[in-house]
Amino acid sequence: MSPIHTLTELLARLPGLGPRQARRVVQYLLSRDQAYRDTLAKEIQALAARTAQCTRCYRYADATALGLCTTCADGERDQSTLMVVEHDVDIDAIEASLTYAGQYFVLGGLMNMVKQRKEKVIRFKELIRRVNTDVTEVIFALATTPEGDFTAKELSSALSAGGYTGTVSLLGRGLSIGAELEYADPETLRSALKNRG
Numbered sequence: 461m462s463p464i465h466t467l468t469e470l471l472a473r474l475p476g477l478g479p480r481q482a483r484r485v486v487q488y489l490l491s492r493d494q495a496y497r498d499t500l501a502k503e504i505q506a507l508a509a510r511t512a513q514c515t516r517c518y519r520y521a522d523a524t525a526l527g528l529c530t531t532c533a534d535g536e537r538d539q540s541t542l543m544v545v546e547h548d549v550d551i552d553a554i555e556a557s558l559t560y561a562g563q564y565f566v567l568g569g570l571m572n573m574v575k576q577r578k579e580k581v582i583r584f585k586e587l588i589r590r591v592n593t594d595v596t597e598v599i600f601a602l603a604t605t606p607e608g609d610f611t612a613k614e615l616s617s618a619l620s621a622g623g624y625t626g627t628v629s630l631l632g633r634g635l636s637i638g639a640e641l642e643y644a645d646p647e648t649l650r651s652a653l654k655n656r657g
Contacts, residue, residue, distance in 0.1 A: 467486050469482075514532055517531065519551060520548055538563070541563065543562055543599045545565070545566055554601065567602070570582065570605075573606060588618065599630070600616070601631045633648070
């Protein structure tokens with residue numbers, strides 16, 4: 461098999477890349493100079509050596525001596541609030557908004573509504589252990605999909621059954637700024653009315 465075909469197949473396995481996009485990336489790499497390709501290859505190889513999963517929130521970040529990411533190691537952040545997200549990139553989006561100063565927990569996925577095997581698809585037990593410390597509010601910031609809603613509901617029930625007495629909340633949902641009512645779907649309108657302020 462040719463190197464072009466092999467690399468295209470490997471890149472097509474990445475999230476958000478299909479075979480056509482992967483082929484474009486390969487063509488782009490071929491059009492760049494050797495120094496760029498060498499630097500890219502070196503950084504990919506060094507990624508595992510310089511990156512680790514945080515032992516507290518499970519986010520991938522620069523490795524530290526304590527095993528914590530910079531967010532978890534920051535003593536200025538609110539330790540009593542925990543936002544549960546699906547993936548690392550969700551943390552980047554929240555941090556970019558400059559509106560949240562608490563802790564995070566990366567779930568690693570969502571529950572399948574049919575299989576309902578929470579322990580095998582997400583960090584269910586780790587979340588239960590994490591919440592049983594000094595957390596007084598858990599905010600579920602999951603995808604606004606049936607699976608995201610189902611996961612938040614199931615985990616909320618599990619936290620209550622495990623003795624958690626703090627607040628459990630979801631991010632507010634509704635109409636975005638500048639949205640016109642005629643283009644809003646019924647679920648968005650229901651959420652907007654339910655979460656009206």
